[in-house]
Amino acid sequence: MEINLEEAFQKRIDEEIKIEPRDWMPEKYRKTLLRQISQHAHSEIVGMLPEGNWITRAPNLRRKVALLAKVQDEAGHGLYLYSAAETLGMTRDEMLAELHSGKAKYSSIFNYPTLTWADMGAIGWLVDGAAIMNQVPLCRASYGPYARAMVRVCKEESFHQRQGYEIMLTLCQGTPEQKAMAQDALNRWWWPSMMMFGPNDDNSPNSAQSTKWKIKRFSNDELRQKFVDVSVPQAEILGITIPDADLKWNEARGHYDFGVINWDEFNQVVAGNGPCNKQRLKARVDAWENGAWVREAAVAYAEKREKRKQNTENTNAA
Numbered sequence: 001m002e003i004n005l006e007e008a009f010q011k012r013i014d015e016e017i018k019i020e021p022r023d024w025m026p027e028k029y030r031k032t033l034l035r036q037i038s039q040h041a042h043s044e045i046v047g048m049l050p051e052g053n054w055i056t057r058a059p060n061l062r063r064k065v066a067l068l069a070k071v072q073d074e075a076g077h078g079l080y081l082y083s084a085a086e087t088l089g090m091t092r093d094e095m096l097a098e099l100h101s102g103k104a105k106y107s108s109i110f111n112y113p114t115l116t117w118a119d120m121g122a123i124g125w126l127v128d129g130a131a132i133m134n135q136v137p138l139c140r141a142s143y144g145p146y147a148r149a150m151v152r153v154c155k156e157e158s159f160h161q162r163q164g165y166e167i168m169l170t171l172c173q174g175t176p177e178q179k180a181m182a183q184d185a186l187n188r189w190w191w192p193s194m195m196m197f198g199p200n201d202d203n204s205p206n207s208a209q210s211t212k213w214k215i216k217r218f219s220n221d222e223l224r225q226k227f228v229d230v231s232v233p234q235a236e237i238l239g240i241t242i243p244d245a246d247l248k249w250n251e252a253r254g255h256y257d258f259g260v261i262n263w264d265e266f267n268q269v270v271a272g273n274g275p276c277n278k279q280r281l282k283a284r285v286d287a288w289e290n291g292a293w294v295r296e297a298a299v300a301y302a303e304k305r306e307k308r309k310q311n312t313e314n315t316n317a318a
């Protein structure tokens with residue numbers, strides 16, 4: 001019986017029919033999605049912190065409004081994604097408990113510090129650029145609630161990428177000091193952005209199954225290559241240099257070759273030993289603890305309303 005269910009499930013996926021929350025699914029499919037979607041949600045929420053750092057210091061009102069809107073969008077993305085993950089049978093409180101205990105991962109990229117205003121440009125350009133590359137194919141993921149959430153996320157990410165690139169363009173057309181600041185931000189954010197796509201394909205334990213289930217449509221290395229190929233001409237327009245001595249157009253492949261990623265650094269960051277891991281986690285745990293009174297007040301208010309509604313219904317019935 002189990003075999004038939006699995007076969008029917010895979011057939012639906014092969015036929016590009018979306019899997020919905022009430023459909024039968026293998027336990028491992030549910031777990032894989034819960035892992036990926038909840039980690040994605042955590043990344044959006046933790047991802048607000050490095051940029052939130054610059055809202056009060058944005059150089060003018062226009063930049064401040066755009067950055068504020070971007071950070072708010074990220075909160076929204078986190079909420080759509082937590083809702084999609086909840087349809088797989090885990091509560092939001094349980095997911096947050098896993099983040100706060102350090103059990104659940106979030107993207108390595110958010111464990112790096114934002115040292116100058118140019119970092120807001122580099123994050124928008126590169127981090128959101130990498131995010132779009134990875135997330136557009138997720139709009140076609142086999143699980144309906146995830147795919148639908150990603151459609152809206154991707155539309156907003158595209159605005160984020162442009163606001164970042166525009167900051168870079170302005171700095172690169174500014175004074176030599178401003179251009180140097182943009183170059184410095186590119187130097188620090190390039191390699192961590194390359195790591196966002198995850199380990200190389202031959203070292204990616206989840207890829208084979210996630211590809212078969214059409215959660216993943218492209219491999220980690222394919223997406224990383226696409227990211228390099230689009231970023232190089234963008235850096236040329238800015239007139240700044242990607243910090244990779246091995247970056248070179250390969251006519252035969254029709255792609256840019258690039259240098260080797262420092263996987264030791266990646267593994268250290270993912271293991272919790274990056275420059276800002278402790279600070280990021282502490283900020284989230286503090287926010288949760290300091291927000292306890294808001295949650296309690298919301299529950300008390302909902303209970304009061306419910307009681308009032310029942311009293312009115314009883315009075316009307318009498």
Ligand code: BYC
Binds near residue numbers: 039108
């Ligand atoms: N950082 O077998 P693999 C954003 C983990 S949000 C940390 O290839 P998979 C944005 C991976 O989880 C950015 N960990 O895994 C937000 C796995 O460990 P577990 C987040 C990473 O899942 C605000 C192990 O390494 N984007 O863009 O097949 C502002 C082996 O990897 C990382 C998403 O979450 C990493 N970089 O593929 C701006 C997108 N890479 O869980 C921007 C959705 C890998 O088995 N997620 N690991 O213990 C995905 O597309 C996939 O989960 C990944 C990894 C491509 C990231």
